[in-house]
Amino acid sequence: MALLSVQHLKKYYATQRAVDDISFDIAPGSIFGLLGPNGAGKSTLLRMITGIFYADSGNILFNGEPFDSGRHIGEIGYMPEERGLYKKMKIGEQAVYLAQLRGLSKSEAEFRSKQWFKRLDMTTWWNKKVEDLSKGMSQKLQFVTTVIHNPKLLILDEPFSGLDPVNANVLKDEIFRLAQEGTTIIFSTHRMEQVEEICDQIILVNQGKKILDGSVKQVKQDFKENLFSLTLSNPDAPLPADIQVLKQEQNKLMFHLNENVPANQVLLHYINQGNNILAFEEILPSLNDIFIRLVQGTPAAREFVA
């Protein structure tokens, strides 16, 4: 059974169709990517899932039951894009305070806060004030305060914005670890490349509508274009039939292979010539490429090409 099932959800602001009949299911323990350009409707969707807004119509089921924010909110951890921290409070106190708001006892809140601070290499920050933290540091603190009550569903809106690559990796590892331990994670972003390595399943949203749904692997297979890259000891040798070379970079050829022609045929051609094959791989489209193809010619596509 899905941990979260969203069925025909709609939310309009006056005439703006922010979320327009979106449905999806999220399996327990999976990392789910909610993708779309700015203004696609992601935050509106998340606000309905977290009970901040009511939907105009549609249903949300949490663990098979109609979502009830009063009952289910304690099982959700939501890190919104606009971070809400108390600037004047000391960091350690703040973590403990927010954990207590989530229902933990003071001693449990302190214990878990210290554990998380250690895990994320934040121990020396305990007595600093939030206003003294950089954007990336407050991001880590916000993450801690979002996961401290061990939510079943963890919702992260642009979790890597403002983080340097080292800290982004630290957070990424924590996301994987939490998923392995059974936490279900929704990861919302307009940065498609961040999703490729993290998410099991994605939906792509544009102008309030879902335009794609599936596993990253399957989506890439569905949109592949028979493009290959081949590195040869002699790239200038006679070409086989059925290929069109699109680009050559030193010894590497990038080519399109005609439909229904096995790639082995190309490899055999070169092997029979005595040409050494140094590397060979299929070139799959990125999620960015797929998105642009789906919304070609729209303002959203231009934003992503830019």
Ligand SMILES: Nc1ncnc2c1ncn2[C@@H]1O[C@H](COP(=O)(O)OP(=O)(O)OP(=O)(O)O)[C@@H](O)[C@H]1O
């Ligand atoms: N309170 C509001 N009143 C009117 N329109 C709104 C409101 N909030 C959002 N919108 C509009 O609804 C649409 C979806 O916005 P939303 O914030 O959900 O998108 P998003 O995908 O989260 O974008 P971003 O990545 O920029 O955060 C946009 O056209 C936005 O202008």
